[in-house]
Amino acid sequence: MRHRIARLTLSAALLLPVAPAFVTPVWADDAPITIIIKDHRFDPVEVKVPANKRVTLLVDNQDATSEEFESAELKVEKIVGGRKQIKVAIGPLKPGKYPFFGEFHEATAKGTVIAE
Amino acid sequence: MLASLIIVFREVLEAGLIVGIVLAATEGVAGRGRWVTMGIAAGILGSCVVAWFADAISGLFADTGQELFNAGVLLVAVAMLAWHNAWMAQHGREIARDMAAMGRAVSSGERSLAALAVVIGVAVLREGAEVVLFLTGILASEEGGVGTVLAGGLGGVALGALMSALMYAGLLRIPTRHLFRVTTWLLTLLAAGMAATAVSFLAQAGVLERGGDILWDSSGLLRDKSVIGQALHVLIGYTDRPTEAQLLAYLATVVAILGLTRLAAGSAQPVRRAANPAE
Numbered sequence: 001m002r003h004r005i006a007r008l009t010l011s012a013a014l015l016l017p018v019a020p021a022f023v024t025p026v027w028a029d030d031a032p033i034t035i036i037i038k039d040h041r042f043d044p045v046e047v048k049v050p051a052n053k054r055v056t057l058l059v060d061n062q063d064a065t066s067e068e069f070e071s072a073e074l075k076v077e078k079i080v081g082g083r084k085q086i087k088v089a090i091g092p093l094k095p096g097k098y099p100f101f102g103e104f105h106e107a108t109a110k111g112t113v114i115a116e
Numbered sequence: 117m118l119a120s121l122i123i124v125f126r127e128v129l130e131a132g133l134i135v136g137i138v139l140a141a142t143e144g145v146a147g148r149g150r151w152v153t154m155g156i157a158a159g160i161l162g163s164c165v166v167a168w169f170a171d172a173i174s175g176l177f178a179d180t181g182q183e184l185f186n187a188g189v190l191l192v193a194v195a196m197l198a199w200h201n202a203w204m205a206q207h208g209r210e211i212a213r214d215m216a217a218m219g220r221a222v223s224s225g226e227r228s229l230a231a232l233a234v235v236i237g238v239a240v241l242r243e244g245a246e247v248v249l250f251l252t253g254i255l256a257s258e259e260g261g262v263g264t265v266l267a268g269g270l271g272g273v274a275l276g277a278l279m280s281a282l283m284y285a286g287l288l289r290i291p292t293r294h295l296f297r298v299t300t301w302l303l304t305l306l307a308a309g310m311a312a313t314a315v316s317f318l319a320q321a322g323v324l325e326r327g328g329d330i331l332w333d334s335s336g337l338l339r340d341k342s343v344i345g346q347a348l349h350v351l352i353g354y355t356d357r358p359t360e361a362q363l364l365a366y367l368a369t370v371v372a373i374l375g376l377t378r379l380a381a382g383s384a385q386p387v388r389r390a391a392n393p394a395e
Binding site: 064065068072073077078079081084089090092103106 | 126321
């Protein structure tokens with residue numbers, strides 16, 4: 001019985017959040033939109049992206065220190081190592097403004113995604 | 117210095133609250149202190165390892181390593197919580213009887229403590245790795261120094277521990293006869309919230325393309341990054357901007373755990389009649 005429960009638990013956990021219909025290969029088709037981090041600031045500060053579609057952001061950290069690229073509005077939370085790049089998928093976004101920030105240097109590292 | 121303290125606190129808050137729930141859920145079970153401590157220690161150790169290999173992990177699976185790692189460890193925690201609840205459904209009555217008979221902590225619950233220790237370890241590991249990266253970043257730069265790191269690290273962790281204590285004390289105000297049922301539900305909803313977070317990481321990695329539409333936005337009412345928002349996130353899986361896929365994962369997890377618990381309760385051995393007159 002215990003084994004059966006363990007097996008059921010495991011299979012349930014594996015099946016749960018990834019209903020197969022949802023799973024498709026990675027990253028949006030279009031070229032990613034680049035955001036540079038330098039001296040704990042984002043460049044550009046305002047990032048324009050198309051609304052109502054999946055978009056890939058490329059965050060290029062040119063500082064030596066790690067940063068956490070984060071936005072509750074975009075539902076993103078990802079560490080960017082020093083002198084590293086990361087990609088995150090966002091959207092589809094309704095037209096509007098979506099602030100993001102670098103959690104490790106919040107005083108200076110602030111920006112906004114503008115979906116239009 | 118204050119900034120570093122706040123950042124560390126924000127990272128350890130969730131893990132701290134989870135420790136509080138686990139402590140309340142295991143009230144009266146012998147050996148829980150040891151298991152909880154082991155979970156935390158393993159989580160901290162794991163944090164350092166993960167932080168050390170952060171760039172390597174991040175680069176795995178076409179640069180989705182970070183998300184897949186986070187989603188993976190969250191799903192392990194979900195499985196452990198499901199297993200714990202099923203196990204308790206099967207053995208809870210015996211444990212309650214033993215506790216009543218002996219009037220003190222019993223050791224029969226120890227098996228499921230291991231599962232909860234894993235849940236704690238995972239919670240500490242996820243956020244702990246970020247704390248380590250943040251603090252080592254300060255050390256490496258000119259922004260502060262050892263003092264800032266120590267104040268931020270120790271102060272933040274102390275505040276996290278305080279939140280554990282508050283959560284634990286709060287839950288213990290629930291009358292003992294209801295406590296077990298309440299904590300069982302809380303662990304179920306904690307698992308559901310973790311499954312929803314795992315889905316959010318999969319979406320961020322670009323693995324989930326559909327189900328990304330946000331169903332509602334209650335961030336004006338309560339942000340899920342606030343202290344109360346985090347507490348509710350841990351208690352019932354509160355998220356201020358849930359997507360379709362997240363809600364689906366949440367509900368599926370609740371249904372799956374309830375089903376599993378029913379199944380386990382149905383197969384529970386009837387409580388042994390006292391073969392031993394001393395019982």
